[in-house]
Amino acid sequence: MNTWFLCTIAVGVLAGVLAWLFWKSHRREQFWRETAHRLRQQLAKSEVQPWQLAVFEQHPDPLIVVNAQGHIVAINQQARRLFGEPRREGPLIFQLRHHAAAELFEEVMRTGQPAVHQIALEDGRIFQAHGWPWPLTNSPRGAILLLRDVTEQVHAIRARRELAANLGHELRTPLTSLKLLAETLIQSDLNDPELTRQLAGRVLDEVEAMTALVEDMISLAMIESGRVPLRLEPLPLADVVLERVKRIRPLADEKHITVEVDVPSDIVLALDRERFGQVITNLLDNAVKFTPSGGHVTVEAKRVNEHVRLTVRDTGPGIPPEALPHIFERFYKLDRARTRGEQRGTGIGLAIAKHLVQAHGGRIWAESRPGQGAVFIIELPVALTSASNAQ
Numbered sequence: 001m002n003t004w005f006l007c008t009i010a011v012g013v014l015a016g017v018l019a020w021l022f023w024k025s026h027r028r029e030q031f032w033r034e035t036a037h038r039l040r041q042q043l044a045k046s047e048v049q050p051w052q053l054a055v056f057e058q059h060p061d062p063l064i065v066v067n068a069q070g071h072i073v074a075i076n077q078q079a080r081r082l083f084g085e086p087r088r089e090g091p092l093i094f095q096l097r098h099h100a101a102a103e104l105f106e107e108v109m110r111t112g113q114p115a116v117h118q119i120a121l122e123d124g125r126i127f128q129a130h131g132w133p134w135p136l137t138n139s140p141r142g143a144i145l146l147l148r149d150v151t152e153q154v155h156a157i158r159a160r161r162e163l164a165a166n167l168g169h170e171l172r173t174p175l176t177s178l179k180l181l182a183e184t185l186i187q188s189d190l191n192d193p194e195l196t197r198q199l200a201g202r203v204l205d206e207v208e209a210m211t212a213l214v215e216d217m218i219s220l221a222m223i224e225s226g227r228v229p230l231r232l233e234p235l236p237l238a239d240v241v242l243e244r245v246k247r248i249r250p251l252a253d254e255k256h257i258t259v260e261v262d263v264p265s266d267i268v269l270a271l272d273r274e275r276f277g278q279v280i281t282n283l284l285d286n287a288v289k290f291t292p293s294g295g296h297v298t299v300e301a302k303r304v305n306e307h308v309r310l311t312v313r314d315t316g317p318g319i320p321p322e323a324l325p326h327i328f329e330r331f332y333k334l335d336r337a338r339t340r341g342e343q344r345g346t347g348i349g350l351a352i353a354k355h356l357v358q359a360h361g362g363r364i365w366a367e368s369r370p371g372q373g374a375v376f377i378i379e380l381p382v383a384l385t386s387a388s389n390a391q
Helices: 002-045 050-058 077-083 092-096 099-111 151-187 193-224 237-254 273-289 321-326 349-359 385-390
Strands: 063-067 072-075 115-120 126-134 142-149 233-236 258-262 268-271 296-304 307-314 363-368 374-381
Touching: 063 077, 072 077, 099 115, 099 126, 099 142, 126 151, 151 193, 193 349, 233 237, 237 258, 237 268, 237 273, 237 296, 237 307, 273 296, 273 307, 273 349, 273 374, 321 363, 349 363
Parallel strands: 258 296
Antiparallel strands: 063 072, 063 142, 115 126, 126 142, 233 268, 296 307, 307 374, 363 374
16 A cells, blocks of 8 residues: 555656646747747737848847847857857846846947947957847837857957067167167277177178068068968978978087987978978077077977877976967967077077978977977878888
8 A cells, every 4th residue: 555655646746847847848839939939929019021131140240139127139150159049037148148248238229329349258259249229219129139259350460469569579679789889889999800700790790680580570471371382292201301401500619519310211202392391490599599508409300100100309498388379379388588699590590490390281390398398399291101112
């Protein structure tokens, strides 16, 4: 008897839960059916044409219609993809989850005039939110919000500003130095050939620094815009590496730095000799510059699954962990105080290397621990290796 009684109660509870869930689903469906019916009635009164409904629904930007109480009465498919289905109750901010949307709605309702606010979502996307009163009167019954994704434009503007600031910073130092050198030449005794030679040499150094900066900027701009087509051909990786090591060796010998190369001669890749050689030069140049006298630089290559991994390793001071994510950004330098003199550079070499490696279908990254040197790693696909060896 007790078992039968408990089973009866359990069945009753389950039936009650199912009935409640059905009722909730029915109420939700009824709510949206009533909302759609009211919207159709409103649209019918305002003599909206079917093509206007199609424009609203298929508009490429999110569109949201809000009533005077701040509740959503209609959204198009783009808005549903962005924010999900509108909630039945609660103000607009609950749906869009951003105070700027509520402020935009309140401004439109208060002034009866169009307004614009910027909304930055948690995922990093930035929207330009436009609001209009609905209908277009001084006492609107609601508002229409249009959200336009301007993430790329905002990032591009920010990048241009940073570029202008960085470029100005990089040019200010050599220009200031040139001015001081010119003033010194004017005021000095030109009959002293040794002093004149020293000053002229320093002027030449500063001019060369600015020339290198301009050339790197032009190269980076052309590479980023895709105006530098690669002339790929099957090449032994060792040949390209050794050619660039030969160019950097005088600088290494001057600092008593040993450069060792361990690249198998049978590794053949699809490379642009000049452009990929530029990548090797940039990495070797950094390694030699930041390695103290008597140190070592090692270039190695080996096959890893379907890729060839090329590493350039030095015994320099290393790269701080917080700097690793930024070292391939243009103008990024670990210590601006050290970029003048022996470690001077344009701050663009690694950015150029990154773009050129990506153009070859590969990737590049760095690993380092402070005080234990730095390792730059390039991975390239080996799709042409077997075919080239077969020839």
